[in-house]
Amino acid sequence: xxxxxxxxxxxxxxxxxxxxxxxxxxxxxxxxxxxxxxxxxxxxxxxxxxxxxxxxxxxxxxxxxxxxxxxxxxxxxxxxxxxxxxxxxxxxxxxxxxxxxxxxxxxxxxxxxxx
Amino acid sequence: xxxxxxxxxxxxxxxxxxxxxxxxxxxxxxxxxxxxxxxxxxxxxxxxxxxxxxxxxxxxxxxxxxxxxxxxxxxxxxxxxxxxxxxxxxxxxxxxxxxxxxxxxxxxxxxxxxxx
Numbered sequence: 665x666x667x668x669x670x671x672x673x674x675x676x677x678x679x680x681x682x683x684x685x686x687x688x689x690x691x692x693x694x695x696x697x698x699x700x701x702x703x704x705x706x707x708x709x710x711x712x713x714x715x716x717x718x719x720x721x722x723x724x725x726x727x728x729x730x731x732x733x734x735x736x737x738x739x740x741x742x743x744x745x746x747x748x749x750x751x752x753x754x755x756x757x758x759x760x761x762x763x764x765x766x767x768x769x770x771x772x773x774x775x776x777x778x779x
Numbered sequence: 780x781x782x783x784x785x786x787x788x789x790x791x792x793x794x795x796x797x798x799x800x801x802x803x804x805x806x807x808x809x810x811x812x813x814x815x816x817x818x819x820x821x822x823x824x825x826x827x828x829x830x831x832x833x834x835x836x837x838x839x840x841x842x843x844x845x846x847x848x849x850x851x852x853x854x855x856x857x858x859x860x861x862x863x864x865x866x867x868x869x870x871x872x873x874x875x876x877x878x879x880x881x882x883x884x885x886x887x888x889x890x891x892x893x894x895x
Contacts, residue, residue: 706886706887707869709884712881712882720882755823767813770822772822
């Protein structure tokens with residue numbers, strides 16, 4: 665079952681370190697979305713990418729956060745100099761094209777804990 | 780900008796009884812509406828969607844939802860709850876077209892507990 669694959673599932677970092685979260689979309693999907701879920705909160709949109717292009721990063725914090733989706737390989741969400749407030753579950757979703765009428769397919773999430 | 784409200788943080792229902800999880804939304808133009816379910820430490824699983832057509836939408840695991848345009852609501856329902864339905868349920872919306880039409884906006888979620 666080639667669903668959306670995220671790794672690592674759990675990541676622990678100390679303040680000031682870097683966190684890299686990876687996402688491989690479903691087979692045949694070329695659009696990737698990153699969402700963040702804070703405790704007791706719903707999912708908040710962060711960024712929407714197509715291969716080699718960032719389409720919308722309006723939900724990304726202006727500093728320390730970046731995302732890419734290279735021609736080859738997974739999409740990567742990078743958080744530099746992590747702080748305790750970055751502790752959250754980060755979910756990746758994919759779709760075959762622009763969503764049209766379709767739903768998003770989500771991965772299991774990467775849970776980041778900042779000590 | 781679109782928004783979703785799930786007015787109940789938690790819903791408790793006895794096994795075998797009908798359940799309703801409420802959702803209201805705000806969006807410019809016509810909406811696309813979705814329900815997702817999340818089990819502990821898992822990702823979101825798609826349950827059902829409203830695009831157009833019949834206001835009553837049927838989805839996975841016996842769930843259905845009713846779209847009410849005048850009340851801007853999209854409540855999730857099931858005639859007979861199972862203990863295994865206990866999970867976190869999210870309503871989501873995105874506009875049919877225009878700015879943000881690819882951004883799925885989620886409610887805060889409703890925790891459903893089905894009591895044996």
